[in-house]
Amino acid sequence: GQQLNQSPQSMFIQEGEDVSMNCTSSSIFNTWLWYKQDPGEGPVLLIALYKAGELTSNGRLTAQFGITRKDSFLNISASIPSDVGIYFCAGQRGSNYKLTFGKGTLLTVNP
Amino acid sequence: NAGVTQTPKFQVLKTGQSMTLQCAQDMNHNSMYWYRQDPGMGLRLIYYSASEGTTDKGEVPNGYNVSRLNKREFSLRLESAAPSQTSVYFCASSEEAVGWVSGTQYFGPGTRLLVL
Numbered sequence: 001g002q003q004l005n006q007s008p009q010s011m012f013i014q015e016g017e018d019v020s021m022n023c024t025s026s027s028i029f030n031t032w033l034w035y036k037q038d039p040g041e042g043p044v045l046l047i048a049l050y051k052a053g054e055l056t057s058n059g060r061l062t063a064q065f066g067i068t069r070k071d072s073f074l075n076i077s078a079s080i081p082s083d084v085g086i087y088f089c090a091g092q093r094g095s096n097y098k099l100t101f102g103k104g105t106l107l108t109v110n111p
Numbered sequence: 112n113a114g115v116t117q118t119p120k121f122q123v124l125k126t127g128q129s130m131t132l133q134c135a136q137d138m139n140h141n142s143m144y145w146y147r148q149d150p151g152m153g154l155r156l157i158y159y160s161a162s163e164g165t166t167d168k169g170e171v172p173n174g175y176n177v178s179r180l181n182k183r184e185f186s187l188r189l190e191s192a193a194p195s196q197t198s199v200y201f202c203a204s205s206e207e208a209v210g211w212v213s214g215t216q217y218f219g220p221g222t223r224l225l226v227l
Binding site for chain 1: 115151152153154156169201217218220
């Protein structure tokens with residue numbers, strides 16, 4: 001099946017630092033999504049991207065839909081302790097309802 | 112609105128036992144999904160229902176059955192549980208697609224299942 005390669009697998013940073021993570025695929029996606037999962041909870045949508053080249057921000061979060069439609073990036077600026085969690089990218093193709101998820105990036109923020 | 116709710120939150124089964132995981136959404140969404148999440152594997156789609164009355168297999172359907180009871184409810188059944196089905200199970204529902212733009216999926220809090 002389709003696979004998304006998400007990196008890095010984990011990150012340990014100091015509060016206040018900026019964070020970058022990305023997802024790549026061998027297949028083209030029409031939609032890229034970024035979710036965050038807190039411990040013991042379900043994933044929550046952070047940002048949705050619908051056009052190649054699109055750059056979208058949500059507070060301190062910025063995500064980009066790669067121009068090739070095969071990758072996406074998520075940046076978090078000035079990290080804070082509540083940014084801790086697992087971040088997942090997900091891609092969707094055409095009108096197919098199925099999401100393909102990356103394996104996640106575990107973010108730890110040291111106060 | 113409660114969004115997507117799942118019951119139970121936790122369950123321990125013995126190998127060979129059966130159980131049904133319940134999911135309900137109050138957002139009037141047509142599409143609903145069941146995923147499993149295993150360490151290092153991300154989320155994998157088990158089954159989905161694009162609309163009331165239809166269900167389709169996802170990536171990992173073996174050992175599971177689903178029922179779309181009505182527009183609100185989508186249940187997942189394990190007929191004969193196996194240790195390999197120990198996982199966290201998430202239900203999700205999504206808004207309508209607009210043209211080729213797929214609807215956003217909203218997730219429930221999950222059911223943690225341990226099969227001994």
